[in-house]
Amino acid sequence: MPIEAAVRITPNVVDDVRNALAFHFMLNALRAGTVVAIVAAVVGWFMVLRRDTFAGHTLAVVGFPGAAGAIWIGMSAIAGYFAFCIAAALVIGGVQPATRRGFDSESAAIGTLQAFALACGFLFASLYGGLVNGFSALLFGSFLGVTDAQVITLLVVAVLLLAVFACIARPLLFASIDPDVASARGVPVRLLSFVFLISLGVAVAAASQITGSLLVFALLVVPAATAQTITARPVAGLCLAVVVALLVTWLGLGIGFYSSYPLGFWITTIAFAAYALAHAGRAIVRAVR
């Protein structure tokens, strides 16, 4: 995203950072990216633990038809993101059997929901006038145009979500690791599942406005998967996921500022590199022992 010919990368990293931060849109991108990274890492860690990865991906892409539909009827895209993601979370929660033994029918339902939602998004966008550029921004994100209002919205949603997770983290952990024993001990497993999925939907709706529906999933799954490759301990894993997500986002934004390649490419590539490194490191450690 080179803005001016005058902005060049220099050997001095401090100068490079200062040059980038001179632009307000970059400041907003960093603020939004930081909030998105933290929320995605925390929610993503539980998503990976609970093997809800496919559900997470579906909730991520469902934001696209929500935004497209809202734009079509003349409303704010934000309303569409939240409405569709929360509705999809309720549907997924509804089709998940309490015992989670019928997983094959569950994944077929999730796949069908995802494809139908995307088809609706295509319909809405076509009726709207086939805005090609709009497609790209909704699906792949746009850090260039983050407004102050969006940053504030993100911050409010993030604080609420983290507060919810602070309250339910312990029982959610119990219910995620051993749902049968947790249920026998009086933990409301099914209710927790719904609360988690709705939280996941809200997190995705907020983040999609920045990262785009298709790429928000990268921040949800990869930092968490990387952390869980390195450690199985909950607190350490959560912190590590946040650190990885922040590094991926900041590095991606920084490199993306000076590069002509799209930001989504940098973020996913750096995230994947972190994951591959973690796996390689673990393999080496195991070989040495």
Place this chain on the structure above:
Amino acid sequence: MNALLATAPGTGLTEILSHPFMRHAFVAGTAIALASGVVGYFVVLRSQVFSGDALSHAAFTGALGALALGVDLRLGLFVVTIAVALGMGVLGPRGRADDVVIGTVFTWVLGLGVLFQTLFTSGSRSAGNGAASVNVLFGSILGLSASEARLAAIVGLGACAVILLVARPLLFASIDEAVAAARGVPVRALGIGFLVLVGVAAAEASQAVGALLLVGLVAAPAGAAQRLTNRPWRGLALAAALAVTAVWIGLVVTYLDGSVPPSFAIMAVATLEYVGAWGWSAIP
């Protein structure tokens, strides 16, 4: 058009098929539907819908990579989906990739797709390239040429034939992996081979319904079939029939109402089939 159809149903069908683009769409769509239904039955049975989803997204990267490099679209589609299928099959134990590995790998593959899209749309012939990438994502079944329809038919029917050839051991390996392995069934090879087949089906189907939507054509008819019957061969036939029905009805709806995108119409019918089967099986 509606009046004409109501007056003479036979004439209506003849009218639809009198257009070359509709004939191409029906030929390609039918073969793609058969393959999606048959492959989809095992995808759902093996709980590999997410793998199918990842491969359909890989089709997006393959297509845009080909467009950016200036090579034939279909070459990119097949190379990337087969490569990703092999990668997922090899990485996972017994040819089944873990969901987290799937998610991690395919987000990067998708990121590469974004890169290729940028290179493609900012190329020297940038006019209209944005529309081309939308077609990759959401399908362009009404824009198929005769040779493309023919290739789709060959690939689709070929995929069906291969699945039917290995259906019995694949069924065994899918239902009880450990016993199948103990009995000498090459479970891992079957798993990897099956994923490659899913990749091939994904590459071909993405031209009709698009990279983003084809998981629905794979999952919905097959999911519906498994809701309606426990018998494998009956379920297989039912999945194929439901997929073909979705494509045919979708194409007719699109013909009658030009403002409805064909991929939406096809997915709407497939979803209705799934919801209907769900409701039907829920009745005690």
